[in-house]
Amino acid sequence: MERDRRGSLTVVVRRKVGKIFVAEQEKGSIFPIDCLKDFSAKVFMHFGIAEVDARQAADVLAKSDLRGIDSHGVARLHTYFDMLTLGRINPKPNIKIVREKVSVATVDGDNGLGLVVGPRANEIAMDKAEKYGSGWVSVCHTNHFGIAGYYPLKAVERDLIGWAMTNTTKLVAPLWGAERMLGTNPIAIAFPGYKEPPVVIDMATSAVAYGKIEMALRKKAKIPRGWVVDKNGGMTTDPQDMIDGGAQLPLGSEREMGGHKGYALAAMVDVLCAVLSGANWGPFAPPFALRQEIPARSVGKGIGHFFGAMQIDGFIDKDEFKKQIDEWIHVFRKTKPAAGTNGPLIPGDPEREAEAIRSKEGIPLLKPVVDDLLDISRRTRIPFEVN
Amino acid sequence: MERDRRGSLTVVVRRKVGKIFVAEQEKGSIFPIDCLKDFSAKVFMHFGIAEVDARQAADVLAKSDLRGIDSHGVARLHTYFDMLTLGRINPKPNIKIVREKVSVATVDGDNGLGLVVGPRANEIAMDKAEKYGSGWVSVCHTNHFGIAGYYPLKAVERDLIGWAMTNTTKLVAPLWGAERMLGTNPIAIAFPGYKEPPVVIDMATSAVAYGKIEMALRKKAKIPRGWVVDKNGGMTTDPQDMIDGGAQLPLGSEREMGGHKGYALAAMVDVLCAVLSGANWGPFAPPFALRQEIPARSVGKGIGHFFGAMQIDGFIDKDEFKKQIDEWIHVFRKTKPAAGTNGPLIPGDPEREAEAIRSKEGIPLLKPVVDDLLDISRRTRIPFEVN
Numbered sequence: 144m145e146r147d148r149r150g151s152l153t154v155v156v157r158r159k160v161g162k163i164f165v166a167e168q169e170k171g172s173i174f175p176i177d178c179l180k181d182f183s184a185k186v187f188m189h190f191g192i193a194e195v196d197a198r199q200a201a202d203v204l205a206k207s208d209l210r211g212i213d214s215h216g217v218a219r220l221h222t223y224f225d226m227l228t229l230g231r232i233n234p235k236p237n238i239k240i241v242r243e244k245v246s247v248a249t250v251d252g253d254n255g256l257g258l259v260v261g262p263r264a265n266e267i268a269m270d271k272a273e274k275y276g277s278g279w280v281s282v283c284h285t286n287h288f289g290i291a292g293y294y295p296l297k298a299v300e301r302d303l304i305g306w307a308m309t310n311t312t313k314l315v316a317p318l319w320g321a322e323r324m325l326g327t328n329p330i331a332i333a334f335p336g337y338k339e340p341p342v343v344i345d346m347a348t349s350a351v352a353y354g355k356i357e358m359a360l361r362k363k364a365k366i367p368r369g370w371v372v373d374k375n376g377g378m379t380t381d382p383q384d385m386i387d388g389g390a391q392l393p394l395g396s397e398r399e400m401g402g403h404k405g406y407a408l409a410a411m412v413d414v415l416c417a418v419l420s421g422a423n424w425g426p427f428a429p430p431f432a433l434r435q436e437i438p439a440r441s442v443g444k445g446i447g448h449f450f451g452a453m454q455i456d457g458f459i460d461k462d463e464f465k466k467q468i469d470e471w472i473h474v475f476r477k478t479k480p481a482a483g484t485n486g487p488l489i490p491g492d493p494e495r496e497a498e499a500i501r502s503k504e505g506i507p508l509l510k511p512v513v514d515d516l517l518d519i520s521r522r523t524r525i526p527f528e529v530n
Numbered sequence: 531m532e533r534d535r536r537g538s539l540t541v542v543v544r545r546k547v548g549k550i551f552v553a554e555q556e557k558g559s560i561f562p563i564d565c566l567k568d569f570s571a572k573v574f575m576h577f578g579i580a581e582v583d584a585r586q587a588a589d590v591l592a593k594s595d596l597r598g599i600d601s602h603g604v605a606r607l608h609t610y611f612d613m614l615t616l617g618r619i620n621p622k623p624n625i626k627i628v629r630e631k632v633s634v635a636t637v638d639g640d641n642g643l644g645l646v647v648g649p650r651a652n653e654i655a656m657d658k659a660e661k662y663g664s665g666w667v668s669v670c671h672t673n674h675f676g677i678a679g680y681y682p683l684k685a686v687e688r689d690l691i692g693w694a695m696t697n698t699t700k701l702v703a704p705l706w707g708a709e710r711m712l713g714t715n716p717i718a719i720a721f722p723g724y725k726e727p728p729v730v731i732d733m734a735t736s737a738v739a740y741g742k743i744e745m746a747l748r749k750k751a752k753i754p755r756g757w758v759v760d761k762n763g764g765m766t767t768d769p770q771d772m773i774d775g776g777a778q779l780p781l782g783s784e785r786e787m788g789g790h791k792g793y794a795l796a797a798m799v800d801v802l803c804a805v806l807s808g809a810n811w812g813p814f815a816p817p818f819a820l821r822q823e824i825p826a827r828s829v830g831k832g833i834g835h836f837f838g839a840m841q842i843d844g845f846i847d848k849d850e851f852k853k854q855i856d857e858w859i860h861v862f863r864k865t866k867p868a869a870g871t872n873g874p875l876i877p878g879d880p881e882r883e884a885e886a887i888r889s890k891e892g893i894p895l896l897k898p899v900v901d902d903l904l905d906i907s908r909r910t911r912i913p914f915e916v917n
Contacts, residue, residue, distance in 0.1 A: 344794040400787070
């Protein structure tokens, strides 16, 4: 990082591209994570959210920024702010178990922040895992819960295997469909290592993150075949075709390459999160952002999540498992590399690398994100200082 | 079906291509499922396998043939026969729970047939689900268990949500790798409907089934880019490059299309099935067929499976769930079709269609498969009649 002549920072933004971090020079500023976390918490408290919940919500956003998933961190604070301002999210939800049987439960989030409902439901799953070997919680009447990877990381801290899924607003067409019917419906799971860091899987079931299509739109660039279809369901390399009534494609993209599998995974997430909990499934999942249309039909309450936790000791000696995970990592790191690559990564590598750098060096935010935070500051009178 | 001039049958083989059944004229014969089932059971009993287990194993193979997954049915009986003949599979295993905690358990299959160990372990998961809301069983020291979809279908019969996974012999390279490190590691899950048939997901985590590469090899045809890499990890359209030290690619195929996601899913299956149970994981999973090399290193016992079952009533009223699944199916069937297609299928459609036809019309077997069965018949003196 260097100060440029105008005194502001020239930020080396480490942006995730192809699970490799490429350095990109952009105007922006760098913020210590604690400063962002504190600001976010105060913004949530501004709406009457209890301090413990506000700090919890801020922690989820911060984890995303730390792990380099810029799209899901404070860059989204303004959307949460808008939803709370309009009364679309309940700041004081009565989150409760509505049905339960030993190792499983359904939680009603009472339309609270997903960033609060999610951690609460995940905790129930983890507590059950410690008592009954495993715990599985489906959640209805909730909202966007941040990065799915946050939840299994919490489980790993307690030496559990953790799972998290959520359904989201429609963006993806089923294979052979010409309209948006499913969200990008992510699946996350993490396994603790002994001396090695955990294996952390956190993946959308779409071929690509929406953010990459957005980036191509801004740059007026073409996108690879297989990311999106146009309004007739035809393959296209023009990202504008997706905006004009098209849709994203599921992982696998087309039949020959396994597009039916990505669709099936998205369907699985949809059913576990939404049908099983009594939330809105498929195309009826309510949107997260204001610009998105609210579906005319409702088949349940809010969106849905699904959390799982398993106690390793219920299956095998915990340390034996963790040592085998270390060995798994060592063996996979030694895979013969494909020509022109450094060889396979271990799931979670790029995010961990980002976290190591960003917890020391701070979080680089682009100017539009900083402007959003300054706008919130102006409207709430919560101070936010740009260095 | 028509008799040709030589009196044998010209079989219209319904082969799964692109989740569409295309009719293909091939020489072969048609067999009633009960005849194949009975023959398989007697072959298993020939090795001293108890009748109840032998019939169970035959049922798994038959389900595969019924559902149109020709590669996993009696076409594999000769391989099981070989493994049993050589004493590589234990005909009288002492299958037992070696560790347990309320909703979870680990089962040691004592090197029995996966077709016997799998159903037993799945039953434990289902029993636990009925008692504790969910049941999760990791299995070590087992062998190939047939189609993954068999197990969740059993769960659905008991109004449960069922899951099954297994690790398999190495065939797939992790993204950016140039060698085989993981199996095609399938994931299956099924959800019961009310009046509609269940939604059944059963998918390998590789981009494509090995059978499709084999078919191209036989026809000396090119394959699409993204199915396999050569021994240097480079993309190739020549299936022979895979045989000559190459590997299959995970779902998503390359980084830009989400190949890291398919790799992550295969890794998840590997850990849940093998690391969690104490079986051989990754490249150390022992092979199913004789022609495949036995890995020099062993890190556990046999291969591993993972079964899950969840009682719907623990989460939500069972009938309410099943009616919503029906509605989910109706809504997804009405998706606007992509140009040139009939629109999206519901996961499980092609297999169910095959089952409806084949349970009436019988199972068409190609000549090499019939020859294999005749060879077994000759060697065991168990009668097998070709009509």
